[in-house]
Amino acid sequence: MTSSLNIRIGQYSTAGCKTVNQDFHGACLADNLQKERKGIAIALADGISSSNVSQVASASAVKSFLEDYYCTPDVWSVRKSAQRVIQASNSWLYSQTRRSQYAWERDKGYICTFSALILKSTQAHIFHCGDCRVYHLQGQSLEQLTQDHRVQISAGQSYLARALGMDQQLDIDYHNMPLTAGDVFILATDGLYEFVSHGQITAAIAQALKINSENSLELCAQQLAELALSQGSDDNISIQLVYITSLPDADINEWQQQLQQLTLPPALDEGAEFDGFTLLRRLHISGRSHVYLARDQDSGENVVLKFPASDIQADKAGLERFLLEDWIARRIHSPTVLRAAATNRQKQYLYNATEWVEGQTLRQWMLDNPQPGLTKVRDIVAQIAKGLRAFHRLEMLHQDLKPDNIMIDADGCIKIIDFGAVQVAGLAETHQFPAENPFPGTVQYMAPEYFCDGYIGTHSDLFSLAVITYQMLSGGELPYGLNVAKARTLHAQRRLQYRPLAISGRNIPPWIDTALAKALQPLPHKRSTELSEFIFNLNQPAEDYLRQQKPPLMERDPLLFWQSTTAILLLAVVWLSWKLLR
Incomplete structure (x- = not known):
């Protein structure tokens, strides 16, 4: 049985009865490493x-895609990677039209329709x-997976509603589906599919697969294009046929290959x-790992070596x-995330090597500084947020942000450590990833959505950061006590009551409470949406707080209040007098 994704592909394009072929197509089969991390890409465009x-x-x-x-980055999901690239291509095409003689006639500019297929893992x-x-x-069974972005005006008249380069902003349709060995995907322009029936396409492909020669799909693509031309096609004709010959084994992945190569x-x-x-010395022991301070014999630098504990050595x-x-x-x-140690030596054993941060955990720092100043708290939180943005x-989602996983050195510089619970979107979609723990972090710091099967995202890490911020300002308290982990339904989460900092007796500006309460909303759609928003709200009153606290006009400016009132009354008298005199 094979351990990788393999395909056969046939492609053909012709100008047909036109002098210029405005279609373009291409495919990148990728080497084994690229195939595993990014997949196989096929693209087709029609002018x-x-x-x-x-x-x-x-x-x-097509070329830029x-x-x-x-x-x-290979840690990005397929969707994010492809959409970023397509959006960039759209922006470039749009700008080319705006700079050209066709600036005010966009239907004559740099515009094309576009479809792409990426095959990654299964x-x-x-x-x-x-x-x-x-x-x-x-x-x-032949199924159309895409929807034509064309507006029909009448039986013989329509216009293109969406295309690359047409507008500054682009909506890209996205769809994903599981693969099965034997699947065939067909990418085609309207010069082909408007003139060849589904039955003809299905029959031609079935015959090509039956022949099963190296170039049978290539010949099939050409035959279908010639059939469209013989049946009246008056446009450029392009077609790509992609046949899935094999899929990767579910139990083979990059980490298992390393496990076979490295010894305990x-x-x-x-x-x-x-x-x-x-x-040099032992730093930490847990059920998951043993951690040592060590010296690199080549560079002389201190590093941290982390070894798997005996408890997990039999756990694949x-x-x-x-x-x-x-x-x-x-x-x-x-600079605020722990980095891997730089070494050119080939590893012989199973361990991780990282930089050495001389300092203490944020947990210990909080014990030593039970009532830190607001300025210092803001600085620490801003550094943590910078590290989270890198994830x-x-x-990537850290998913286990807590004071024990944050180091602070003598200069007050922060390092986020421990990546044991990190979720990587680009790996999760391959189905070649260790099974996710439904509760990957420490329950006191986890967002409520983890406990009721809600949507997990960057807002979940933000919640954890807000809990840490609250702890620093409250002297170690939690905003909801231990009730978050007990709230396993939406109804229970709505009943969670935020405990204002004012109760803790600290001299904290009331608008800080507003910022924390928003970042600690149990329901994600009511929570702060960005880390930058939370940091901004910690440094100055938010607009919603100012609106709530804004006194009435009579208190803020009595003179203006009475002048406005008098003017309104005068206008009312004039209007009533005019009505009576009519």
């Missing part, structure tokens, strides 16, 4: 006949804008030499999660 430069738009859209998609991802089409053929470390103690390191999923922590650390680059930019 519009009213434009003399539309073929430039089609070529640019196939090149730029693979340059996006999932197909479809992106679509315009009137190219993507079909799915399974057995004898021997029993170690202080002073031992290990894989180019000298162990636990070891995969352990390896994933190192994978994450090597992809996040932020969120890569579509």
Whole structure:
């Protein structure tokens, strides 16, 4: 049985009865590493006949998509990566039209329709804008997966409602579906699908698969294009046929391959030499890991080595999660996030090496500083938010943000540590990821949505940060006590009562409470939407607070109040007098 995604592809494009072919197509089959992390990309674009430069738009859209998609971070989801690239292409095409002689005749500018198919692991991802089409053929069942963005005026007249380069903003249709070995996907322009029936397409592909030669799909694509031309097609004709020959095994992934290559470390103690390191002292022991301070024998720098505890050495999923922590650390680059140690040596054993942060956890700092100043709290929270944004930019959620997982050094600089609960969107969609724990973090700091199967997102990390902020300002209290984890329904969550900081006896401005209460809303749709919004609201009163606290006009400016009242009364008298004299 194979351990990777494999396809066969056939493509063909012709100008047909026209002099210029305004269609453009392409595919990137990718090497094994790219295929695993980003998938296989196929794209098709169709120019519009009213434009003399539309073929430039089609070529640019397909080429930039196939090149730029693979340059996006491999931790991004397929959807985010592809949409970012398509949006960038749309902006470029739109700007080209605005700078050209066609600035006020956009139907003559750099415009094209666009459809793309990305195959990653066991999932197909479809992106679509315009009137190219993507079909799915399974057995004898042919299904159209995309919707034409065309407005029909009459039986013989219609116009394109959506295309790349048409407007500054672009809505991209997105759809994903599971793959099955034997599936066929067809991407086609209107020059083909308007003149060839579903039955003819299905029969031609079935015959090509029956022949099963290396170029049978290529010949099939050409035959279907020639059939469309013989049946009256008066447009450019392009078609791509993608046949799924095999899918990756569900139980083979990058971390299991590493588990096969690396051996478990021997029993170690202080002073031992290990894989180019000298162990200096033990820092921490838990059921998941043993952590040591060590010195790199090549560079002389102090590093932290983390070894899997004996409790998880027989747990394959636990070891995969352990390896994933190192994978994450090597992809996040932020001064407020713990970084992987730099070493050129090949690892022989299963362990993680990170930089050494000389300091204390935020938990210990809070015990040493039970009543910190508001300015210091703001500084710490802003640094933590900066680190969280580094995770969120890569579509990662930390999910276990708590004072124990935040280091603070003697200069007050922050480092977010421990990536054991991090969720990575780009890996989760491959189905080659260790099973997620429904409660990945520490319950006192987890957002309510974790406990009632709600939508988990960046707002969930924001909730955890707000709990930590509240703790620092309240002397260690929690905004809802231990009631969040007990609220397992929406009704129970609505009954959660935020405990204002004013009750704690601290001299905290009341608008800080407003900022915290908004970031700690049990219902995500009522919560602050961005980390930047929360940080801003911690530094100055929010508009909603000012609206609530704004005194009436009579108190703020009595003179203006009476002048306004007098003017209104005068106008009323004049109007009544006019009515009486009529």
